[in-house]
Amino acid sequence: MGRDLTVLADEEVMQLVRRGDARAFELIYERHSAAAFSLAYRMMGTRGAAEDVTQDAFLSMWRSGARYDRARGSVRTWILGIVHHRAIDALRRATVHDKRRAGDEGIEERFEARERTDVEAARREEAGAVRGALRSLPSDQSQVIELAYFGGFTHTEIADMLDAPVGTVKGRMRLGLKKMRAQLGEGKVAPV
Amino acid sequence: MSEHERWVDAAGAYVLEAMPEDEREAFERHLDGCAICREEVAELLPAAHALPMASPQMMPPPELKARIMAEVEREAALLAQAGTADRPAPEPRPRRRWLVGWRLAPVAAALLVAGVLAGTALDRDPSRPAEPVQRTVAVRVDLERAPGGSAELRVSGDEATLVGTGMPAPPDGRIYQVWIMPKGSNTPEPTDVLFAPRRDGSIVAAIPDVRDAKMVLVTDEPLGGSDEPSRTPFMTASPS
Numbered sequence: 070m071g072r073d074l075t076v077l078a079d080e081e082v083m084q085l086v087r088r089g090d091a092r093a094f095e096l097i098y099e100r101h102s103a104a105a106f107s108l109a110y111r112m113m114g115t116r117g118a119a120e121d122v123t124q125d126a127f128l129s130m131w132r133s134g135a136r137y138d139r140a141r142g143s144v145r146t147w148i149l150g151i152v153h154h155r156a157i158d159a160l161r162r163a164t165v166h167d168k169r170r171a172g173d174e175g176i177e178e179r180f181e182a183r184e185r186t187d188v189e190a191a192r193r194e195e196a197g198a199v200r201g202a203l204r205s206l207p208s209d210q211s212q213v214i215e216l217a218y219f220g221g222f223t224h225t226e227i228a229d230m231l232d233a234p235v236g237t238v239k240g241r242m243r244l245g246l247k248k249m250r251a252q253l254g255e256g257k258v259a260p261v
Numbered sequence: 262m263s264e265h266e267r268w269v270d271a272a273g274a275y276v277l278e279a280m281p282e283d284e285r286e287a288f289e290r291h292l293d294g295c296a297i298c299r300e301e302v303a304e305l306l307p308a309a310h311a312l313p314m315a316s317p318q319m320m321p322p323p324e325l326k327a328r329i330m331a332e333v334e335r336e337a338a339l340l341a342q343a344g345t346a347d348r349p350a351p352e353p354r355p356r357r358r359w360l361v362g363w364r365l366a367p368v369a370a371a372l373l374v375a376g377v378l379a380g381t382a383l384d385r386d387p388s389r390p391a392e393p394v395q396r397t398v399a400v401r402v403d404l405e406r407a408p409g410g411s412a413e414l415r416v417s418g419d420e421a422t423l424v425g426t427g428m429p430a431p432p433d434g435r436i437y438q439v440w441i442m443p444k445g446s447n448t449p450e451p452t453d454v455l456f457a458p459r460r461d462g463s464i465v466a467a468i469p470d471v472r473d474a475k476m477v478l479v480t481d482e483p484l485g486g487s488d489e490p491s492r493t494p495f496m497t498a499s500p501s
Contacts, residue, residue: 089340106321108313149313196314217279224274242273250308
């Protein structure tokens, strides 16, 4: 009978992934695929494209497990970073700059993640706090942050889109993130 | 305007990955010498890292897991067959080093020990925005070994991607390996790019550096690759 990996922390499981342990990889997938897929869907706007990005990201993670360095952050942050990079790559590779958003279309394709564990419940609370922090920003700040992070647009593209100076766009990004950081750090945002 | 003043509002765009490539590289050079900007990046990064949580949470479809696990289990079996222990971390690439440090290696480097990647060897650094394909180079394929096979080399900057169809699986216990013959030399140098075709016979292999390549060659080699070609080339291309 195999060892029960579910008792291990992500960082320990990653050590097994690094050695090519498929079961360890599966556990990491189970723990983080919903967050990864959700981010991919939000960025790509369609289920097929989100699946492609998620698949690329997890296979990349599997093949480069040795790159994970626990000193630099959590496994979850690492994986979501990979997803974000992959999605940006895909968006910027598009010949037509057609960056659809899940908020704009394909709403019928959504299927909510079920709340499975206390950890998931805590993450829902965290998600509510992040959404609350974003909503609390002045709209011109949340707009540029969302266009950049979820839309994959560069600041120059956003400046063109909004007919605003690049410096203004960059300033809004910085100020918005600073406020979010302060709110999340101080726990001032009521969970949604 | 001082060097720092030039970058005074840059940290937000940087952590959101909203900078064009050239500007990002310039900002990272600035970060090397500017403690104020490094501090600001460190301050804003947690907010950027929290943003994925603002997405509506959804479960991925079960078939996605099935597809991923099929590939992972196949590669795990090959890794076990090659008798690998830890897969060594490849040398980091100087990209987005202040941002997160999560630079992903080319897949072939991640599989240095096992040297095996069935299905695809395409995995360039995902932190790098895609560069447009600048030119396509024809690849000569040994049609006796790959009847109906065809391939091309897509060169983009210093990198290239070998793309093809109709390729046979390498002989048992062997893997395809990419070689670079530098300009001014007639000796192929080994690369870490090892690959096998997908089930449908298609191939995609990322070659990180073809700057000085007079010729790109592909041979089949023992699992893990070779230091010198043990077979005649199966594919050849002249990117320069």
